[in-house]
Amino acid sequence: MTFATRHPLSGQVIQTVEQIAAAAHEAGDTDSAAVLAQECLLAGMSGSTVVVVGEKKRGKSSLINALVGRRGLLPVNADVATRVHVTVRYAETDRATVYGLADHPDGMSIPLTEIPEYVDEARAIDPATGEERHPVVERVDIGVSSPLLSEGLVLIDTPGVGGLVAGHTAITLATLKGADALLFVVDATSEFHASELAFLTKAAERIPTVLFALTQIDKNSAWLETLKLNQKLLREHAPRFAAAPWFPVSNRFKIDADDAASVNPARSEKLLADSRFVPLLTELRDNIMLRIATDRLTELLNNADRVIDLLDADAERRLRSLDLDPRLVESIRARQAELKELRGSGASWRAELADRFRHVETTLRSDLESGLREIERNAHAAIDAGGRDIRFTVPRDLDDAIRGLALDLQSTLHATAGQVVADLGERFGVHGVYVPPLEILLDRWQQAVPYDDGEMPPDVGQAVAWPAPAEEQRSGEMVPQHVQDKLVGYAKNAGKVYRSGLTKWKNMKGGGKAALILAVIGAIGAVIGGIMAYRGARTKDELRRVVGEVVDRARRTLPGALRESIVELLTHIESQASERISARVDELERAIAEAEHDRETAEAEREAPREEVRAQRARLATLRSEVTDLKRQLASGN
Amino acid sequence: MTDHSLCDRVRAMCAEAEASLRPGPFLTAVLEVRERLARDTLSVAVGGRLNAGKSTLVNALLGQRLAPTGATETTMVSAWFTHHHQNRILVHFNDGRPDAAVPARPGGGVPESLGYPRENISHITVGVANKRLGDAFVLVDTPGRDALSALDDYSMASIRRADALILVMPHPGAEEEKALQEFRRVMAGSRLSAANVVGVLSQIDRLGDGTAPPDEQRRIGAEVAARGAQRLNGLVCEVVPVATKLAQAARCQTFTDKHERALRTLATADPQTLEDMLYSEDDLLNVALDTVPVDRETRRELLDLLGFHGIREALAAIDAGAADLPHLLEALRERSGITRLLDCLHERFLAAADALRCDSAATLLEQALDLAQPDERDVAERLSAQLSRLRREPELRRVELAEVSQAHARGDLPLSPEQAGQLQALMTGTTTARRLGLPDESSRDELRRVAEERARGWRVLESRLPRRAGLHAALVREIFEHLHLSLA
Structure with missing residues (x-):
C-alpha cells in the first residue's frame, strides 16, 4: 500500500517529519511521536471537498458527470431535480450507498442504476399513490474509478437552491463549512436570478473559495454576453465575488469527448477543446488541491518544528547536566515551580479555559434558540402558505433545517476548541494538547490507520484499502513503504481518548459526520427520529402540532447535548493539559535526578553521552533546517 | 361577434352610479372601471420568470417580432400590444404627464431605448397594425420576475390590470406555485385560477440536452407539461408545451x-x-x-x-x-405547439371573455364600495345590490369557482381525486357537456342525470365540512343544481 498526493513536495515533507517523529519516539516522547504521525498520515491523504451548488436545471449534475467522465452517473433527465446530497468520490470499483434508512444504519448498497430513485425529485414520488418512496434518505455516497477523483477530490452535488426549499439550503450551507471550495453553477441561457445571488451571499460567509461554472455554452452561442453580464451583476450586487474565476463549459461536448476517446482520438481531442473543460479540471485538480495540500503540509511542518523545539530544549538541558552546569538544577527547579503552579487548581489557564467555554456555551445556546425560532417560523409560514405537498415538504425541511443547525453549532464549537488550544500553547506555554480536526470523518481515519481485528472492538469497522491513483496521474513523490509502516505504528498509540471517542460514536445510531464531540449528533438522532414518525400528518393543524412538538423536543434535548459536548471537550482539554503538565513535571524531576547522577559520574564517563547528545542536537539541527527549507519552498514554490 | 352582455350591464351600472356621485375617490374608482370596460377586448398578461421566453412567445402570438428578445433579459417595461391602424409606440408616464410617441425600431418593434428613464414610465402601448391580433385580445408583456433589476412589484402591478394570465415557465415546479400565489394576490379581484390562467411550458427545445429527435423532444415536453399541470392543478387550466423560438x-x-x-x-x-x-x-x-x-x-x-x-x-x-x-x-x-396554444386561448379565454372581464370589473367595483363616503351611501347600496344580482349569473358563478380551487390548493378544502376532477371540469369546460366531464355528443338525459348525481355528491360533502369549507362546497353544488335545472 503506497500513497502519494498531488503535491510534489509531499513525499519529502512526510519523510522529514517521519524522522522527527522517530527522534521523538527514541527520546521517549511517544505522545508527540504519535500525534505527529497521525497528522502526517492525514496530510498524506489530503483530499479536498468541492461543493457544487446551483439552481435547479442549471446543469449541476450534468457538470459532475462530465467532470468525472461518466455519462448518466447522476440522473439528468428532462424533469429531474436532485433532492438529497450526493457525494462522489474515488473507488476502485463502482459502488453506491444510501444513508438514512432506519433498517440500514451503516448505509445500504445499491446498484448505480437505482440512483435516480433515491436522488431524483420526480422519480421519488410514486405516481400511483402520490407518496414519497424513500422519504428518509439523508444522502447518497457514490464511488467511481475516475482519475479526477483519484487523489482525494470529493464532489458534493446539492439539491438545487434558489427556487428551492428552505431546509435544503440549511444543510447545504452547513456542509460548506467543512468544504474547501464552492463551485457555483449557472448556465448560458439566463443571467443571475435574484434568488441565486441571495444564496451566494449567504454561502460566501462560510467558504472563502468560490468558482463559477457557466454551462451549456453549446446551446447558446451568445454565452459570452451572459458571462459578462453576470460579472457585471456581481460587481454591482456582490463585489466580494468580482474577482472569482469563471469557467464556461459544455458538459455535452466533454461527455462526448470521453466517449470518443478510444474510437476517434482526433475528434475526441477537438471536442475536449471545444468543451473548455481543461481549465476547470486544472483548477480543481491542481490549484485547489495543491493549495489545500500546501496548507496542510505547512501546518504539519509547523507542528514538527514545535516538536523539534521541545526535543532540542531537552537535549540542551541534558548537555548542561553533563557539563555540570551549576545553575542547571536551579533553573530546572524554577521551571518545575512554574509548572506546579500551572498544575494547581487556581492556575489562571484553567479559569481562562472555563471562561472561554462558558462564553461559547452562551453564544451557542443563543444561536440554537434563534435558529430554532427561525426554523419554527419558516415551518409555520410554509404550512400557512399551504399547497398539496406540505405534508411531505414540511417534515422533510424540518429535518434538514435541524440537521443543518446542528452541524453549524458543531463546527463553531470545534473551531473554538482549536483556538483555545492554540492559545494555551502560546499564552501559557502549555503545549502538546491536541483536538483532532473536525475533518476526521470516520472513514478517513480508518483508512489512515487500519487496525487489526484484535486491536479494536470489531464493530468499529474494517480498514479500507487505500485507492491507488491511476498511473498517469501520480505526480507526487512516492513515500516508501517502510516509512509509512512506521508512521502507522506510531499513530496507533495516539491517545486512548480518540479510540474511546470512536467507540462511543459507533454505539449510537444515525450516521453522519464523526467528530470527537459526539453527543450533539446522538441527540439529533433522537429529535429527527421523531419527525419520521409524523409523516402521517394529514391536515394543517396536525402539521402545526408536529412542528411544535419537534421544535419543543429540540429545545429540550439539544441544549443538554450541547452542554455535554462542551463539558466533554473542556474536560478533555483540561485533563490533557494537566497530564502534559504533570508529565513535564515528572520529566523535570527525572532530569534533576539525572543531573545529580551526572555530578557523581567521572568526567571521562560523561564524554560519551555528551558526544551522543551533541550528535542528536546536530541531527535535530539538520532536521530543523530541512523543515525551514521545505516551508520556504512550499511558500514560494506554487 | 363576441358577447358583451355582462360587461354592458356593468357599464350601465357604472353610468348610473356616476350620474349621482360627486368628485371623490368613489367616483374615480367607478370611472376607472368604466374606462377599463371601454376597450372591448380581453387583456391577457404574459408573466413568468427571468428569461422564460415571454417576449418570444408574445411575438409568436402577435405574429410579428415586436417585443425585444435576447440572450439576457430585455423586457424592462410592460408593453401592451393592441390592435391599431398604425404601427406606433406610446409611452405612458407615472406622473400624469401626457403620453409621448416614440419611433419604433427599424423594421418595427420596441426600440432598445425609449428615451425616458425607466422609473418614470408606467407602461408602453404598442399599436399593432397587422390583422393577426385582430380585436381579440390585448397582450401585455411583462418584465421577468426574480431579476436583479428587481422589477417584481412592477410586473405584478402590470398583471394586476389584466383579465387573464399566461404563465410562462421553462421548468414548472415549486417556484411557479409560489409565483402563482403571488400573482393571485395582485391580480384584479384575485380571481386567478384555472378559469383564467394558462400555463406554457416554454423552450421545450432545451429540455434534456436538446439533441433528441424532434418527436422525442416533443414527447418529453408533453410529459413535463403534464406533470406540471398536475402539480398546478386547480391553478392553471392546462400547461401547453411550446417550442417558443420555433413558434x-x-x-x-x-x-x-x-x-x-x-x-x-x-x-x-x-x-x-x-x-x-x-x-x-x-x-x-x-x-x-x-x-x-x-x-x-x-x-x-x-x-x-x-x-x-x-x-x-x-x-x-x-x-x-x-x-x-x-x-x-x-x-x-x-x-x-403555438397552434394548440392559440386554440386554447380562444377556447378558454376568448369564449369566456365577457365573463372574465365582467368578473374583474365587478370585483373592482366591490372593492370601490369601501371608498364611499357617508353621503354616497345610498348609491353604494344600490350598486352593491346590483352586483349581488349580477354575481348570480351562471357564467360569473363559474369564475367564482376560482376561490374554491384555491382553497383546495391551499389544503383548506379536502377533496377526493374524483371530486377535484369534477371541479376542474366544471371550471374549465367550455360546453355544458364538458363541464360535466362528458363528451359533447352525450344525450340531454345523460347530462341531466350526471348533473343531478354530482349535485347530490357535493351536497353530502357540504354537510360534512366545517362552515367555511362547506361554503365552497355549497357553491359547487349550486352550480351543478343550476345546470341540472337548465337541462330540464
Whole structure:
C-alpha cells in the first residue's frame, strides 16, 4: 500500500517529519511521536471537498458527470431535480450507498442504476399513490474509478437552491463549512436570478473559495454576453465575488469527448477543446488541491518544528547536566515551580479555559434558540402558505433545517476548541494538547490507520484499502513503504481518548459526520427520529402540532447535548493539559535526578553521552533546517 | 361577434352610479372601471420568470417580432400590444404627464431605448397594425420576475390590470406555485385560477440536452407539461408545451422562400452527414459545405431563426410531405405547439371573455364600495345590490369557482381525486357537456342525470365540512343544481 498526493513536495515533507517523529519516539516522547504521525498520515491523504451548488436545471449534475467522465452517473433527465446530497468520490470499483434508512444504519448498497430513485425529485414520488418512496434518505455516497477523483477530490452535488426549499439550503450551507471550495453553477441561457445571488451571499460567509461554472455554452452561442453580464451583476450586487474565476463549459461536448476517446482520438481531442473543460479540471485538480495540500503540509511542518523545539530544549538541558552546569538544577527547579503552579487548581489557564467555554456555551445556546425560532417560523409560514405537498415538504425541511443547525453549532464549537488550544500553547506555554480536526470523518481515519481485528472492538469497522491513483496521474513523490509502516505504528498509540471517542460514536445510531464531540449528533438522532414518525400528518393543524412538538423536543434535548459536548471537550482539554503538565513535571524531576547522577559520574564517563547528545542536537539541527527549507519552498514554490 | 352582455350591464351600472356621485375617490374608482370596460377586448398578461421566453412567445402570438428578445433579459417595461391602424409606440408616464410617441425600431418593434428613464414610465402601448391580433385580445408583456433589476412589484402591478394570465415557465415546479400565489394576490379581484390562467411550458427545445429527435423532444415536453399541470392543478387550466423560438419563426414572417429552399437542400443530404452537421453550431457552419450546397450565411440564418430543434422539425416536416412554404409553415406552427396554444386561448379565454372581464370589473367595483363616503351611501347600496344580482349569473358563478380551487390548493378544502376532477371540469369546460366531464355528443338525459348525481355528491360533502369549507362546497353544488335545472 503506497500513497502519494498531488503535491510534489509531499513525499519529502512526510519523510522529514517521519524522522522527527522517530527522534521523538527514541527520546521517549511517544505522545508527540504519535500525534505527529497521525497528522502526517492525514496530510498524506489530503483530499479536498468541492461543493457544487446551483439552481435547479442549471446543469449541476450534468457538470459532475462530465467532470468525472461518466455519462448518466447522476440522473439528468428532462424533469429531474436532485433532492438529497450526493457525494462522489474515488473507488476502485463502482459502488453506491444510501444513508438514512432506519433498517440500514451503516448505509445500504445499491446498484448505480437505482440512483435516480433515491436522488431524483420526480422519480421519488410514486405516481400511483402520490407518496414519497424513500422519504428518509439523508444522502447518497457514490464511488467511481475516475482519475479526477483519484487523489482525494470529493464532489458534493446539492439539491438545487434558489427556487428551492428552505431546509435544503440549511444543510447545504452547513456542509460548506467543512468544504474547501464552492463551485457555483449557472448556465448560458439566463443571467443571475435574484434568488441565486441571495444564496451566494449567504454561502460566501462560510467558504472563502468560490468558482463559477457557466454551462451549456453549446446551446447558446451568445454565452459570452451572459458571462459578462453576470460579472457585471456581481460587481454591482456582490463585489466580494468580482474577482472569482469563471469557467464556461459544455458538459455535452466533454461527455462526448470521453466517449470518443478510444474510437476517434482526433475528434475526441477537438471536442475536449471545444468543451473548455481543461481549465476547470486544472483548477480543481491542481490549484485547489495543491493549495489545500500546501496548507496542510505547512501546518504539519509547523507542528514538527514545535516538536523539534521541545526535543532540542531537552537535549540542551541534558548537555548542561553533563557539563555540570551549576545553575542547571536551579533553573530546572524554577521551571518545575512554574509548572506546579500551572498544575494547581487556581492556575489562571484553567479559569481562562472555563471562561472561554462558558462564553461559547452562551453564544451557542443563543444561536440554537434563534435558529430554532427561525426554523419554527419558516415551518409555520410554509404550512400557512399551504399547497398539496406540505405534508411531505414540511417534515422533510424540518429535518434538514435541524440537521443543518446542528452541524453549524458543531463546527463553531470545534473551531473554538482549536483556538483555545492554540492559545494555551502560546499564552501559557502549555503545549502538546491536541483536538483532532473536525475533518476526521470516520472513514478517513480508518483508512489512515487500519487496525487489526484484535486491536479494536470489531464493530468499529474494517480498514479500507487505500485507492491507488491511476498511473498517469501520480505526480507526487512516492513515500516508501517502510516509512509509512512506521508512521502507522506510531499513530496507533495516539491517545486512548480518540479510540474511546470512536467507540462511543459507533454505539449510537444515525450516521453522519464523526467528530470527537459526539453527543450533539446522538441527540439529533433522537429529535429527527421523531419527525419520521409524523409523516402521517394529514391536515394543517396536525402539521402545526408536529412542528411544535419537534421544535419543543429540540429545545429540550439539544441544549443538554450541547452542554455535554462542551463539558466533554473542556474536560478533555483540561485533563490533557494537566497530564502534559504533570508529565513535564515528572520529566523535570527525572532530569534533576539525572543531573545529580551526572555530578557523581567521572568526567571521562560523561564524554560519551555528551558526544551522543551533541550528535542528536546536530541531527535535530539538520532536521530543523530541512523543515525551514521545505516551508520556504512550499511558500514560494506554487 | 363576441358577447358583451355582462360587461354592458356593468357599464350601465357604472353610468348610473356616476350620474349621482360627486368628485371623490368613489367616483374615480367607478370611472376607472368604466374606462377599463371601454376597450372591448380581453387583456391577457404574459408573466413568468427571468428569461422564460415571454417576449418570444408574445411575438409568436402577435405574429410579428415586436417585443425585444435576447440572450439576457430585455423586457424592462410592460408593453401592451393592441390592435391599431398604425404601427406606433406610446409611452405612458407615472406622473400624469401626457403620453409621448416614440419611433419604433427599424423594421418595427420596441426600440432598445425609449428615451425616458425607466422609473418614470408606467407602461408602453404598442399599436399593432397587422390583422393577426385582430380585436381579440390585448397582450401585455411583462418584465421577468426574480431579476436583479428587481422589477417584481412592477410586473405584478402590470398583471394586476389584466383579465387573464399566461404563465410562462421553462421548468414548472415549486417556484411557479409560489409565483402563482403571488400573482393571485395582485391580480384584479384575485380571481386567478384555472378559469383564467394558462400555463406554457416554454423552450421545450432545451429540455434534456436538446439533441433528441424532434418527436422525442416533443414527447418529453408533453410529459413535463403534464406533470406540471398536475402539480398546478386547480391553478392553471392546462400547461401547453411550446417550442417558443420555433413558434416565433413560424408565425412572424421572418421565414422566407430562401430559407425554405435551403432546408429542402439540407433534407436531401444523407442522414449521417446531417447528424454531423447538426452536432454543434461550429459544425453546422463548416461541415459539408461542398456536398450540401447551402452557404454559411444561410446556415447561420437558419440557426438564428429556428435553432437546432426547429431545423430538425422543419426537416421532419419536409420528409412528412410539406410541399411548399405555406404548408411548411403550417406544419411548423403545429409542431411548435403555438397552434394548440392559440386554440386554447380562444377556447378558454376568448369564449369566456365577457365573463372574465365582467368578473374583474365587478370585483373592482366591490372593492370601490369601501371608498364611499357617508353621503354616497345610498348609491353604494344600490350598486352593491346590483352586483349581488349580477354575481348570480351562471357564467360569473363559474369564475367564482376560482376561490374554491384555491382553497383546495391551499389544503383548506379536502377533496377526493374524483371530486377535484369534477371541479376542474366544471371550471374549465367550455360546453355544458364538458363541464360535466362528458363528451359533447352525450344525450340531454345523460347530462341531466350526471348533473343531478354530482349535485347530490357535493351536497353530502357540504354537510360534512366545517362552515367555511362547506361554503365552497355549497357553491359547487349550486352550480351543478343550476345546470341540472337548465337541462330540464
